[in-house]
Amino acid sequence: MQKEIRQPVQQRSIETKRKIIKAGYTLFSKNGFFKTNTAQIAKEAQVSTGIVYGYFNDKKDILKEVINEYITQVYDPVFALLDNIGKKEDVEKLIKDVLILAEKLHKNSSDIHRELESVAQSDEEINKTFVSLQDQVTLRFVEKLKALNYKNITNENIHLAMNLIESYVHEAVYDKHLYINYDKLKQNVIFLIKSLFI
Amino acid sequence: MQKEIRQPVQQRSIETKRKIIKAGYTLFSKNGFFKTNTAQIAKEAQVSTGIVYGYFNDKKDILKEVINEYITQVYDPVFALLDNIGKKEDVEKLIKDVLILAEKLHKNSSDIHRELESVAQSDEEINKTFVSLQDQVTLRFVEKLKALNYKNITNENIHLAMNLIESYVHEAVYDKHLYINYDKLKQNVIFLIKSLFI
Amino acid sequence: MQKEIRQPVQQRSIETKRKIIKAGYTLFSKNGFFKTNTAQIAKEAQVSTGIVYGYFNDKKDILKEVINEYITQVYDPVFALLDNIGKKEDVEKLIKDVLILAEKLHKNSSDIHRELESVAQSDEEINKTFVSLQDQVTLRFVEKLKALNYKNITNENIHLAMNLIESYVHEAVYDKHLYINYDKLKQNVIFLIKSLFI
Amino acid sequence: MQKEIRQPVQQRSIETKRKIIKAGYTLFSKNGFFKTNTAQIAKEAQVSTGIVYGYFNDKKDILKEVINEYITQVYDPVFALLDNIGKKEDVEKLIKDVLILAEKLHKNSSDIHRELESVAQSDEEINKTFVSLQDQVTLRFVEKLKALNYKNITNENIHLAMNLIESYVHEAVYDKHLYINYDKLKQNVIFLIKSLFI
DNA sequence: CATGAATGAGGTTTCATTCAT
DNA sequence: GATGAATGAAACCTCATTCAT
Numbered sequence: 047m048q049k050e051i052r053q054p055v056q057q058r059s060i061e062t063k064r065k066i067i068k069a070g071y072t073l074f075s076k077n078g079f080f081k082t083n084t085a086q087i088a089k090e091a092q093v094s095t096g097i098v099y100g101y102f103n104d105k106k107d108i109l110k111e112v113i114n115e116y117i118t119q120v121y122d123p124v125f126a127l128l129d130n131i132g133k134k135e136d137v138e139k140l141i142k143d144v145l146i147l148a149e150k151l152h153k154n155s156s157d158i159h160r161e162l163e164s165v166a167q168s169d170e171e172i173n174k175t176f177v178s179l180q181d182q183v184t185l186r187f188v189e190k191l192k193a194l195n196y197k198n199i200t201n202e203n204i205h206l207a208m209n210l211i212e213s214y215v216h217e218a219v220y221d222k223h224l225y226i227n228y229d230k231l232k233q234n235v236i237f238l239i240k241s242l243f244i
Numbered sequence: 245m246q247k248e249i250r251q252p253v254q255q256r257s258i259e260t261k262r263k264i265i266k267a268g269y270t271l272f273s274k275n276g277f278f279k280t281n282t283a284q285i286a287k288e289a290q291v292s293t294g295i296v297y298g299y300f301n302d303k304k305d306i307l308k309e310v311i312n313e314y315i316t317q318v319y320d321p322v323f324a325l326l327d328n329i330g331k332k333e334d335v336e337k338l339i340k341d342v343l344i345l346a347e348k349l350h351k352n353s354s355d356i357h358r359e360l361e362s363v364a365q366s367d368e369e370i371n372k373t374f375v376s377l378q379d380q381v382t383l384r385f386v387e388k389l390k391a392l393n394y395k396n397i398t399n400e401n402i403h404l405a406m407n408l409i410e411s412y413v414h415e416a417v418y419d420k421h422l423y424i425n426y427d428k429l430k431q432n433v434i435f436l437i438k439s440l441f442i
Numbered sequence: 443m444q445k446e447i448r449q450p451v452q453q454r455s456i457e458t459k460r461k462i463i464k465a466g467y468t469l470f471s472k473n474g475f476f477k478t479n480t481a482q483i484a485k486e487a488q489v490s491t492g493i494v495y496g497y498f499n500d501k502k503d504i505l506k507e508v509i510n511e512y513i514t515q516v517y518d519p520v521f522a523l524l525d526n527i528g529k530k531e532d533v534e535k536l537i538k539d540v541l542i543l544a545e546k547l548h549k550n551s552s553d554i555h556r557e558l559e560s561v562a563q564s565d566e567e568i569n570k571t572f573v574s575l576q577d578q579v580t581l582r583f584v585e586k587l588k589a590l591n592y593k594n595i596t597n598e599n600i601h602l603a604m605n606l607i608e609s610y611v612h613e614a615v616y617d618k619h620l621y622i623n624y625d626k627l628k629q630n631v632i633f634l635i636k637s638l639f640i
Numbered sequence: 641m642q643k644e645i646r647q648p649v650q651q652r653s654i655e656t657k658r659k660i661i662k663a664g665y666t667l668f669s670k671n672g673f674f675k676t677n678t679a680q681i682a683k684e685a686q687v688s689t690g691i692v693y694g695y696f697n698d699k700k701d702i703l704k705e706v707i708n709e710y711i712t713q714v715y716d717p718v719f720a721l722l723d724n725i726g727k728k729e730d731v732e733k734l735i736k737d738v739l740i741l742a743e744k745l746h747k748n749s750s751d752i753h754r755e756l757e758s759v760a761q762s763d764e765e766i767n768k769t770f771v772s773l774q775d776q777v778t779l780r781f782v783e784k785l786k787a788l789n790y791k792n793i794t795n796e797n798i799h800l801a802m803n804l805i806e807s808y809v810h811e812a813v814y815d816k817h818l819y820i821n822y823d824k825l826k827q828n829v830i831f832l833i834k835s836l837f838i
Numbered sequence: 839c840a841t842g843a844a845t846g847a848g849g850t851t852t853c854a855t856t857c858a859t
Numbered sequence: 860g861a862t863g864a865a866t867g868a869a870a871c872c873t874c875a876t877t878c879a880t
Contacts, residue, residue: 059839078366080278083874085446094841096877105875157365164362167355168276177420185423202429205421206436209411213404222375223403225383231400234440238404241439242432248679250864256859257864281849292866297851445873448843454880455843474762476674479870490845495872553761560758563751564672573816581819598825601817602832605807609800618771619799621779627796630836634800637835638828646860653860677853688862690856699854845877852870859862 051103063101065091067115070108075158079109079165109165113175116158120151121179128186134194141207141239145232148211152219184208196243203242210235250298261299263289265313268306273356277307277363307363311373314356318349319377326384332392339405339437343430346409350417382406394441401440408433448496459497461487463511466504471554475505475561505561509571512554516547517575524582530590537603537635541628544607548615580604592639599638606631646694657695659685661709664702669752673703673759703759707769710752714745715773722780728788735833739805739826746809778802790837797836804829 069090073082084105088095102108127147131140152159166173184204191199214235218228250257267288271280282303286293300306325345329338350357364371382402389397412433416426448455465487469478480501484491498504523543527536548555562569580600587595610631614624646653663684667676678699682689696702721741725734746753760767778798785793808829812822 056839062839081366084876085874088842089446095875096842097840099876100839160362160365164276164358164365167358167362168279181421181423184421200428201421201423202425202432205415205424205429206408206411206432209407210404213407217403223379223382223399225379225399226403227400230398231403234400234404238436238439241436248683260864282851283849293850294852294867295865298864303850458843474758477762480872481870491871492846492873493844496843500871556757556761560754560761563754563758564675577817577819580817596824597817597819598821598828601811601820601825602804602807602828605803606800609803613799619775619778619795621775621795622799623796626794627799630796630800634832634835637832650860656860678855679853682863689854690863691861693855694860841880843877843879845875847873847875849873850871853868854866856864856866858864 051101059101062091062093062097065093066098066101066108067111070112071115071158074109074112074161078161084108106169109172112158113162113172116155116162117179120155120159121183123147123151124183125186128183128190131190131194134196137196137240137243138236141236145211145214145236148215149218152215198243207239207242210238249301260289260291260295263291264296264299264306265309268310269313269356272307272310272359276359277303282306304367307360307370310356311360311370314353314360315377318353318357319381321345321349322381323384326381326388329388329392332394335394335438335441336434339434343409343412343434346413347416350413396441405437405440408436445495445499447499458487458489458493461489462494462497462504463507466508467511467554470505470508470557471551474557475501502565505558505568508554509558509568512551512558513575516551516555517579519543519547520579521582524586527586527590530592533592533636533639534632537632541607541610541632544611545614548611594639603635603638606634645697653695656685656687656691659687660692660695660702661705664706665709665752668703668706668755672755678702700763703766706752707756707766710749710756711773714749714753715777717741717745718777719780722784725784725788728790731790731834731837732830735801735830739808739830742805742809743812746813792837801833801836804832 066087069087070082073086073090084098085095087108088098091098098108102111124147127143162172163176166176184201187204187208188199188201191204214228214231217223217226217231250261264285267285268280271284271288280303282296283293285303285306286296289296296306300309322345325341360370361374364374382399385402385406386397386399389402412426412429415421415424415429448459462483465483466478469482469486478501480494481491483501483504484494487494494504498507520543523539558568559572562572580597583600583604584595584597587600610624610627613619613622613627646657660681663681664676667680667684678692679689681702682692685692692702696705718741721737756766757770760770778795781798781802782793782795785798808822808825811817811820811825
């Protein structure tokens with residue numbers, strides 16, 4: 047007998063559910079999925095432990111919603127940017143726009159990305175969600191840019207361009223390597239991406 | 245009172261310790277650190293649960309040794325390659341050599357890399373180990389290639405080149421994205437890296 | 443990250459905690475601290491093993507509360523008696539009152555006293571609690587009896603008087619030595635204590 | 641099938657056994673029986689863990705021998721003193737002799753006494769050994785002093801006298817209570833014991 | 839709906855004892 | 860005899876989930 051999961055319709059219910067997701071988001075980011083327990087989530091969300099199971103089937107279910115939240119925050123703006131590429135513009139301009147957006151998104155979503163990727167490794171379902179999202183972004187970029195008659199638009203090139211952007215953004219946000227000059231890195235990334243498409 | 249950790253003296257003992265590390269390596273790779281328990285490790289290593297704690301303080305301690313193992317398997321060959329770059333050779337030849345090695349290493353170490361990176365996120369100590377290793381590789385490449393008078397050798401360029409290689413190898417090994425042609429990807433990576441250094 | 447210890451708010455909760463302490467009291471008394479495990483405590487308290495750790499950090503923490511319980515049962519009546527010594531009364535009467543109380547307390551608290559003393563030996567913290575309590579009793583007796591103008595009230599005399607009472611009570615309760623006549627012993631103890639204060 | 645326990649006949653064997661007993665004595669005194677494990681005993685004795693079971697059936701067996709050791713060190717001198725009370729001497733002289741001996745013995749055997757008493761509580765067999773020893777001392781004192789025509793020699797009086805001596809010695813050795821003046825305490829103990837026998 | 843107390847399976851860890859060398 | 864590695868039962872403890880209120 048499948049347990050009845052509340053589909054929140056009242057305003058208060060919706061907010062409770064959101065508080066839990068937010069708490070999950072925060073704690074999974076900070077401490078990781080496996081090092082976070084439901085009691086901590088409930089406390090962070092300022093609700094009782096019991097009610098968590100009124101809104102979610104299990105802990106993994108919270109994770110899924112956190113992922114949705116993440117997707118909303120990260121991928122939606124990407125797709126929005128994609129949709130707004132109205133006409134063929136200067137390649138460099140486009141690259142810079144993407145870089146600015148990517149950097150902004152990374153700063154906000156900070157640690158959650160890697161944590162989610164990490165959980166994905168041991169969870170086929172979550173892994174598929176992520177791969178599929180990346181696929182979509184790549185392929186939609188390909189489609190869009192081809193439609194706008196950019197040159198050399200291949201799956202492989204777009205894939206590499208995105209990885210390069212990821213390389214820069216990652217460094218810019220985590221600041222792991224002291225010997226990297228981020229402006230230089232950025233210039234080089236732009237240079238390389240331009241090399242791909244010119 | 246710190247518990248006594250066996251310093252293996254007998255041959256049998258050394259082998260047991262290796263068996264445990266190997267089992268940890270296998271299971272952490274396959275199922276992830278948090279989904280692996282010590283009983284499973286003991287079983288995989290075909291030893292009793294008790295003896296695991298004769299050689300390791302706790303599960304995380306096994307992880308540390310698994311990391312050492314990983315480092316030996318992955319970074320030692322990289323440093324060896326570095327040392328063997330005898331005189332300035334053709335850039336393309338060098339890139340290809342590195343790609344071949346990287347691909348080979350990735351195939352062997354399969355999933356462990358991502359799992360380790362993932363654990364690293366929630367563990368400062370392990371994270372530092374990894375960042376430090378990456379630093380070493382980057383900086384030693386810089387040093388060596390500068391000494392051999394290659395052009396445009398900067399920290400940023402080497403960092404990007406390594407990320408590009410990682411991009412390719414990752415796809416080649418995990419084969420996540422069906423729409424990627426790996427030969428094409430490889431050619432493009434080589435092209436980009438050459439662009440950096442010519 | 444210190445684990446959250448339940449601060450009982452519901453009535454049921456308070457009772458559960460009391461049941462666990464009571465179970466600890468019973469089992470520590472009967473079998474000793476080290477021969478009692480948490481599963482036994484949970485079973486005796488008719489609760490699950492898990493909930494024990496909802497109220498206590500660990501087994502030693504239960505012991506501490508058992509000690510508090512013991513103190514309440516044993517020392518509170520002693521302090522009450524002390525407070526009720528209204529005016530200078532006959533020495534012999536006072537001694538007999540104390541003896542009666544001590545005997546009653548010992549019968550109730552049965553084996554726990556020695557077990558607690560025994561654990562105290564290998565645990566500095568618990569040891570300090572006990573020594574401090576004994577100190578308080580001794581010094582408050584000294585203070586009170588001096589105020590009432592009893593003769594020869596010194597720390598040493600009160601200390602010895604208490605030990606003599608302990609000697610008698612201990613025999614009376616444990617009945618270890620078959621060749622001891624408890625009435626005679628009692629008379630001799632009263633005689634000795636009187637010798638001290640006359 | 642009862643395991644064969646080595647009856648050491650060679651000198652080296654005897655010494656090994658003694659080393660283990662000594663190690664047990666030391667560690668049981670310091671940390672208690674339950675907080676001492678066999679590995680620690682072996683290490684302290686500078687022998688292998690395996691050989692311990694060549695000389696002892698189990699851990700409790702070591703404890704028994706430690707008790708024997710304790711008895712040898714503590715009770716033998718007491719019985720020797722008893723045997724040496726040649727003719728009726730001054731009561732005060734005798735009390736002082738006993739006090740000096742008791743104090744000396746307590747200083748040497750320090751913590752082991754209480755630890756053994758503590759273990760005795762949860763172990764019937766060991767408890768019996770101890771009670772029996774105390775009985776012997778008490779009754780042999782009674783017998784001897786009666787034979788020498790001391791006055792008022794009853795089981796109860798000797799029992800109390802011994803407890804008083806214990807009271808003093810305990811304080812003198814452990815120095816728990818800062819407000820006790822040990823010389824005064826000693827004088828009072830002597831006074832009380834004399835009161836018993838005059 | 840909400841609370842937080844309770845459950846119990848399952849994880850981590852210890853250690854008396856045995857065994858291969 | 861001696862070593863120290865190995866065993867495995869049993870202890871301690873955690874936490875996702877359920878339940879009484």
